[in-house]
Amino acid sequence: MRWQILRVVGLTVLGIGLLAGFILLMVRSGPLAPVRVTLATVERGTFENAxxxxxxxxxERSYAIGPTVPGRVLAVHADVGGMVRAGQLLAEMDPVELDARLSASRAASARAVHALEAARAQVRDAEVRQALAGRNARRYASLGEQAFFSDAAVEAKRQEADSAGAQLQAVRAQLDAARMDVERLEAERVAVERQRANVRLVAPVAGVVTARDAEPGTTLVAGQTVLRMVxxxxxxxxxxxxxxxxxxxxxxxxxxxxxxxxxxxxxxxxxxxxxxxxxxxxxxxxxxxxxxxxxxxxxxxxxxxxxxxxxRGADVLAVPGAAVHDRGGRRGVWTVADGAAAFVPVRTGETALDGRVVVLDGLQAGDRVVVHSARELEAGDRVSPTESLVAVKR
Structure with a gap:
């Protein structure tokens, strides 16, 4: 009888212990246990966004140095990485027949200048002849009225005056043509000189050479690059x-x-x-x-x-971005009061590179907000603040 009583007492004590352990397990780590969370305190301070x-x-300013006409590279005087000054000779192209063309153009221009001087002299001579012929015609006409000369003689002098005038117009036209020839040949000479100058590739500005795309002896087309600089x-x-x-x-x-x-x-x-x-x-x-x-x-x-x-703001409320959630179409944060979680709607602003979010309305300095939680929170859930949700193994 005594053994049966002890057995009943033992089983009762064991059951009570198991029930207490089960209840303790449910309260500490089961569905009834408080949710482990990490918290952050809302503070006012400097906010810098980037x-x-x-x-x-x-x-931004790079230059491709090359010829404007086809040709062969004669020499390259700069290398990659070299600093150059504005106007410095960087490379030369083979001028081929440009020197001969330039000499011929200069000679033709000089010849045209001499022809212009000759035309001017002819104009002066024609003006003198026309003036003399005009005076003779007027004198013969006057004397013809007094019957000193016949009508035929007077008419002959008038024709001489008209002929002298026509010759004057002709030499003046030749003068204009000679002047035009001078302008044309001078323009041709300038063009050839520019072509000759273009075979000398110079730096447009002071800079540094970044690429060398051609070597002496390379044949290039118009616009192809010899050097690049910035x-x-x-x-x-x-x-x-x-x-x-x-x-x-x-x-x-x-x-x-x-x-x-x-x-x-x-x-x-x-x-x-x-x-x-x-x-x-x-x-x-x-x-x-x-x-x-x-x-x-x-x-x-x-x-x-x-x-x-x-x-940059000097007095701004900000919370970690992980603390902001969208719930039921509203944006807000979970706050902790008296050990329970409550969802508070907030109006947010910019998000910084470090993850902080500006809070424009809904919170005050000193409020404690949930940053991370062991599971999804519901209003009224009991929470247990912790430093980290990751268990540290020892």
Missing amino acids: VFGVGTVDA DPASVRVRTRIDQGRAGSVRAGQAASIVLRSRPGLALPGRVSRVELNGDAVTEERIVQVVFDEVPQDFAFGELAEVTIATT
């Missing part, structure tokens, strides 16, 4: 920015440039221009960013990471 993009280093003062980063974030980018904004060859060095710069054209395929917009001080060691075509500071 946009990020990847670009390539290039130059103006170092126009070096910039052609940056691609996501169109969804490019609306806040303006000329003059500060930028930070990290070249691929210098991953640990951020170079200061600024936005010089926002291009009007965008890329519909990649949904990006082109932004030109210039260096405050152009680095000495860089490569054209080098990739660069660009961060552009767009906005």
